[in-house]
Amino acid sequence: MKKSIFGKIGAAAVVLTLVTGSLVGGTFAKYTSTAIGTGTAQVAAWKIAMKEGTNPIAGDAFSFNLINMNDKAATTDGKIAPGSFGEIKLSIDGTGSDVGYSYKIEADTSALTGVPIKFYSDAEKKTELTPVSGKITVSSADVALDAVGTPVAADIYWEWNKDSIDTADTTLGVNGSSGTITVTMTADQLIKTEGTPAS
Numbered sequence: 001m002k003k004s005i006f007g008k009i010g011a012a013a014v015v016l017t018l019v020t021g022s023l024v025g026g027t028f029a030k031y032t033s034t035a036i037g038t039g040t041a042q043v044a045a046w047k048i049a050m051k052e053g054t055n056p057i058a059g060d061a062f063s064f065n066l067i068n069m070n071d072k073a074a075t076t077d078g079k080i081a082p083g084s085f086g087e088i089k090l091s092i093d094g095t096g097s098d099v100g101y102s103y104k105i106e107a108d109t110s111a112l113t114g115v116p117i118k119f120y121s122d123a124e125k126k127t128e129l130t131p132v133s134g135k136i137t138v139s140s141a142d143v144a145l146d147a148v149g150t151p152v153a154a155d156i157y158w159e160w161n162k163d164s165i166d167t168a169d170t171t172l173g174v175n176g177s178s179g180t181i182t183v184t185m186t187a188d189q190l191i192k193t194e195g196t197p198a199s
Helices: 002-025 166-175
Strands: 049-052 085-093 101-108 117-120 135-143 152-160 182-189
Touching: 049 182, 085 101, 085 182, 101 152, 135 152
Parallel strands: none
Antiparallel strands: 049 085, 085 152, 101 135, 101 182, 117 152
């Protein structure tokens, strides 16, 4: 009798184990959705074209001569003398760039070595650009992203100083003197600092 009871209990335990196992290990039908995304890190284009006159500046160095535009005091091409005046035409174009930029144009006149030239920001020569420690800030500004396709022009107007002394001018001519002006054009990505109004 005892064996029969224990046998029934054992059989029941086996059946319960099988039923529980099937419930736990079975796969139930269910809804499921999956999405896998791939992000692209596309670098913004930096396209800055600088020009002196109509000449594109290739690389990071360029050369130019002061050209006399005064027909009433004509000189050989590439030479200047008392009565000479002219302009240096500079431009920066960010067409095609995906970012805004800030620019600065400076002129270092410290190596003119006595050649008496005065510089102006306007064709009428009413606003003189006075060197500070030999340097002139011609122009500087921020160019917002929505304006990068509009070229920025910065012209430097110059003339031989009308108040220079004749004997000193003559000495320069007799000696075939020359001097240099170094123009630096810089463009950097526009990154607003904290507290700076957005363009």
